[in-house]
Amino acid sequence: MPAARFIGDLNAEASLATLSGVGPALREKLAARGLATLQDLWLHLPRSYEDRTTLTAIRDLRPGEPAQVEGQVEAVERGFRYRPLLRVAISDASRATLVLRFFHFRAQQVAQFAVGARVRVFGTPRPGQQGLEIVHPSYRILAAGEHPLGEALDPVYPAIEGVGPASLRKLIGQALQRLPDETTLELLPQAWLRQQGLPSLRAAILLLHAPPPDADVAALQNGLHPAQRRLALEELLAHQLGLRRQRLALQAEGARALRGDERLVETLLAQLPFQLTGAQRRVYAQVRDDLRQPRPMLRLVQGDVGSGKTVVAAMAALLALADGRQAALMAPTELLAEQHCNNLRAWLEPLGIRVCWLAGKVTGKARKQALAEVASGAAQLIVGTHALMQEGVEFHDLALAIVDEQHRFGVHQRLALRDKGRGGVPHQLVMTATPIPRTLAMSAYADLDVSAIDELPPGRTPVTTVALSDQRRAELIERIRIACAEGRQAYWVCTLIDDSDEIQAQAAQTTFEALQDALPALRIGLVHGRQKATEKQATMLAFKGGELDLLVATTVIEVGVDVPNASLMVIENAERLGLAQLHQLRGRVGRGRAASSCVLLYQSPLGQIARQRLDTLRQTNDGFAIAEKDLQLRGPGELLGTRQTGLAGFRIADLVRDADLLPQVHALADTLLRDAPELADRIVDRWIGGAARYAAA
The missing domain is CATH 3.40.50.300 (P-loop containing nucleotide triphosphate hydrolases)
Incomplete structure (x- = not known):
C-alpha cells in the first residue's frame, strides 16, 4: 500500500535513516515491509498486546489465559527426545510449580537458568505432563534489587523478517517522539469528533502503541477500541473521498450526450423470443x-x-x-x-x-x-x-x-x-x-x-441443492446414469486438472477416466484450462449441441456456458470453493424448464466455515443473500479480489467489522467535498499518497 502522508509536518516524510541505529541493511529490511518513512512506523500498529503490568501467582494460572509470573528456578533438565529439549521448573510463594519448555535454545540460555535464580516469565500456560507449562515463554533473569513492573500494556507488532521485536519497539518509540502536536496532525473537525465520542488522531496513535493498564484489552484485540475506530474512520473516509474525487474528475471532463433514439431498441425487443x-x-x-x-x-x-x-x-x-x-x-x-x-x-x-x-x-x-x-x-x-x-x-x-x-x-x-x-x-x-x-x-x-x-426471468426453475459426502459417490454416479438415460445432461466440476499429493481433490483427468469406466454407455467430454482454446471450444459446443451427455470440467465453466438441457451439476470438493464461486457454478443449471439439482460433493471431516458455506448454499438461491454471507466468512479483500484497488490494502479499517461507520463516513465525505475540498484532498493525500492510486492508467 502506498505510504501515508501527514501533510503539514515534514517529520512525516523523513526517512527512517534519520533514526538512531538505522543503517542501509536495516532500512532495506524495513522497506521490504513497506516501511520507509516516520509515518509508516506511526501506523505500524500492534497486532496484539501483552499485560506485563501485574504478576499472577502460579497457583492462579489458567490454561489458555496469557499471564506474567515471577518465580525461583527449582530444577533444570536438558534432554533429547526426537529433538533437543530444555525443561525448567519454577515455583513461587503460592507453593505451586510451572514448567518452562524450550525446543530451540543456546548453551548460554541453559547456563542462565541456574537453580535458585529468579526469573520473570510471560506466556500462555497449557496443560503438560506435570501440571501447567509454557512453551517458549518470553522471560528475563532478575538480578538482585528492584524490578518495577511495566506501566502500560506491551505491544506485539507484526513480525518483520530480520528485525527482532525489541529492535522494532525501540525504532517505533523513536518515531513516536517525533509525532507532531495535535493541532498540526488533526484534519477532522474537532466538534464532530467529540460528537462521535472519538479521540484526536495523535491521542489515538499514542494509545494504540502504549495502552494504559486499565485499557479495554478485549476491545483492542477485536479492533473495537475508540482509538482503533478513530483511525479506521479516517482511513475509510480517505478511501471514499479518493473514489469520489476520481468520479468528479472524470465527470468534469464531460461526455457527449446520446440523443436516446430508441427505434433500434424497440426493433430488438420485438424480435426477442422472451419478454x-x-x-x-x-x-x-x-x-x-x-x-x-x-x-x-x-x-x-x-x-x-x-x-x-x-x-x-x-x-x-x-x-x-x-x-x-x-x-x-x-x-x-x-x-x-x-x-x-x-x-x-x-x-x-x-x-x-x-x-x-x-x-x-x-x-x-x-x-x-x-x-x-x-x-x-x-x-x-x-x-x-x-x-x-x-x-x-x-x-x-x-x-x-x-x-x-x-x-x-x-x-x-x-x-x-x-x-x-x-x-x-x-x-x-x-x-x-x-x-x-x-x-x-x-x-x-x-x-x-x-x-x-433483482428478478429472474420467468421459466427459470429454482435449483435444488444437496450436500453429499464423498463416500456416497457410487449412488451419485447411478443418479447421473438415470438422468442422462432420460435425455438430460449433466456437469461434473472438479477443482484441479491433475492429481495433487498436497491437496485431497479428485482431478478432472482422473475423474473423467473413472466416469468413463463407470458409465460406458454415456458420451463424456472433458474441458480444462490447459487445453488449447480450439479443443475446449469444440467440446463446449458439442455439449451445448447435445452430442455429449456428461461434461467433466474444471471451474472454467463458471461463466459463459448456457445449456438449457443441463439439469444436474456435481461440484467435487465443494468445501474448497468460496460461496460466490459455488453460486456461479450452480447458475449453469436451472436454465431450462426441467427441475434441476446441484450436488455439493465434499470430503469429511468438514471445517466450520466450509459447513457454513454448504449450508448457506442449500438454504438459498438468492445471490445477494449469499454475497452477504460470503462477506462475513471471507472478508472484502478476498471477495472482490486483491486487484480491486484499495480493498485488500487497508492498514486499519475492516469493511465487515467497521461497516457501521460507513453512514458517518459518507455524511462527512459529503460535507468535506462541499465545504472544505482542500481538507478532503489532504485527507486523501495522508492515507493514499496523492491521486496516483486513482489516476487513470
Missing part, C-alpha cells in the same frame, strides 16, 4: 437516462446468474449505435467474451449491426482487418477481452464502454478505457454476476452508481 422482466426495464431506464447527460455515465449493474444483464447491455449499446457512434464490451476471459459475441451477433446482426470480435487469439490478417474496421467505424460493436485496452486498438468514435465481471478487473484497468474515446470520455457500464453486499458496494464502488437486476 423483459420489470427489473430489466427499470435498470435500462436508469442507463438510458444516464446516457442522455453531458457527463460520462459511471454505473454498475449487479444481477444474479441468468438475470439478463447482457440484454440490458445490448440495449444500451444500441443507443450509442443509433447516434452513429461505437460501443465496446470487454469480458475477463476469451470464453465469456466469445459467448457474449455469439449472443450479440444473434440479436443485432439481423438489425444490420456489425459486431466485431477482437481478442488475443485473433492474429495475423484477421487482426489487421479487425483493427482497421474498429478504426474506420465499420465495426459498430466491438467485443473482446482486455486486449481492447492495448496500444494499437484505435476506436473511430467510442461512446460506450461495457465491462463485464467487474470484480475480475481493477479500477485502473477499467479506467484505461477512458483514453479510448474521442471528443469526450466514453460512458461506462459495468456489469457483475457476483452480487456485492450493499456495505461493500458503498465503499468499493463509491465512484459508481449502482443498479440491481
Whole structure:
C-alpha cells in the first residue's frame, strides 16, 4: 500500500535513516515491509498486546489465559527426545510449580537458568505432563534489587523478517517522539469528533502503541477500541473521498450526450423470443437516462446468474449505435467474451449491426482487418477481452464502454478505457454476476452508481441443492446414469486438472477416466484450462449441441456456458470453493424448464466455515443473500479480489467489522467535498499518497 502522508509536518516524510541505529541493511529490511518513512512506523500498529503490568501467582494460572509470573528456578533438565529439549521448573510463594519448555535454545540460555535464580516469565500456560507449562515463554533473569513492573500494556507488532521485536519497539518509540502536536496532525473537525465520542488522531496513535493498564484489552484485540475506530474512520473516509474525487474528475471532463433514439431498441425487443422482466426495464431506464447527460455515465449493474444483464447491455449499446457512434464490451476471459459475441451477433446482426470480435487469439490478417474496421467505424460493436485496452486498438468514435465481471478487473484497468474515446470520455457500464453486499458496494464502488437486476426471468426453475459426502459417490454416479438415460445432461466440476499429493481433490483427468469406466454407455467430454482454446471450444459446443451427455470440467465453466438441457451439476470438493464461486457454478443449471439439482460433493471431516458455506448454499438461491454471507466468512479483500484497488490494502479499517461507520463516513465525505475540498484532498493525500492510486492508467 502506498505510504501515508501527514501533510503539514515534514517529520512525516523523513526517512527512517534519520533514526538512531538505522543503517542501509536495516532500512532495506524495513522497506521490504513497506516501511520507509516516520509515518509508516506511526501506523505500524500492534497486532496484539501483552499485560506485563501485574504478576499472577502460579497457583492462579489458567490454561489458555496469557499471564506474567515471577518465580525461583527449582530444577533444570536438558534432554533429547526426537529433538533437543530444555525443561525448567519454577515455583513461587503460592507453593505451586510451572514448567518452562524450550525446543530451540543456546548453551548460554541453559547456563542462565541456574537453580535458585529468579526469573520473570510471560506466556500462555497449557496443560503438560506435570501440571501447567509454557512453551517458549518470553522471560528475563532478575538480578538482585528492584524490578518495577511495566506501566502500560506491551505491544506485539507484526513480525518483520530480520528485525527482532525489541529492535522494532525501540525504532517505533523513536518515531513516536517525533509525532507532531495535535493541532498540526488533526484534519477532522474537532466538534464532530467529540460528537462521535472519538479521540484526536495523535491521542489515538499514542494509545494504540502504549495502552494504559486499565485499557479495554478485549476491545483492542477485536479492533473495537475508540482509538482503533478513530483511525479506521479516517482511513475509510480517505478511501471514499479518493473514489469520489476520481468520479468528479472524470465527470468534469464531460461526455457527449446520446440523443436516446430508441427505434433500434424497440426493433430488438420485438424480435426477442422472451419478454423483459420489470427489473430489466427499470435498470435500462436508469442507463438510458444516464446516457442522455453531458457527463460520462459511471454505473454498475449487479444481477444474479441468468438475470439478463447482457440484454440490458445490448440495449444500451444500441443507443450509442443509433447516434452513429461505437460501443465496446470487454469480458475477463476469451470464453465469456466469445459467448457474449455469439449472443450479440444473434440479436443485432439481423438489425444490420456489425459486431466485431477482437481478442488475443485473433492474429495475423484477421487482426489487421479487425483493427482497421474498429478504426474506420465499420465495426459498430466491438467485443473482446482486455486486449481492447492495448496500444494499437484505435476506436473511430467510442461512446460506450461495457465491462463485464467487474470484480475480475481493477479500477485502473477499467479506467484505461477512458483514453479510448474521442471528443469526450466514453460512458461506462459495468456489469457483475457476483452480487456485492450493499456495505461493500458503498465503499468499493463509491465512484459508481449502482443498479440491481433483482428478478429472474420467468421459466427459470429454482435449483435444488444437496450436500453429499464423498463416500456416497457410487449412488451419485447411478443418479447421473438415470438422468442422462432420460435425455438430460449433466456437469461434473472438479477443482484441479491433475492429481495433487498436497491437496485431497479428485482431478478432472482422473475423474473423467473413472466416469468413463463407470458409465460406458454415456458420451463424456472433458474441458480444462490447459487445453488449447480450439479443443475446449469444440467440446463446449458439442455439449451445448447435445452430442455429449456428461461434461467433466474444471471451474472454467463458471461463466459463459448456457445449456438449457443441463439439469444436474456435481461440484467435487465443494468445501474448497468460496460461496460466490459455488453460486456461479450452480447458475449453469436451472436454465431450462426441467427441475434441476446441484450436488455439493465434499470430503469429511468438514471445517466450520466450509459447513457454513454448504449450508448457506442449500438454504438459498438468492445471490445477494449469499454475497452477504460470503462477506462475513471471507472478508472484502478476498471477495472482490486483491486487484480491486484499495480493498485488500487497508492498514486499519475492516469493511465487515467497521461497516457501521460507513453512514458517518459518507455524511462527512459529503460535507468535506462541499465545504472544505482542500481538507478532503489532504485527507486523501495522508492515507493514499496523492491521486496516483486513482489516476487513470
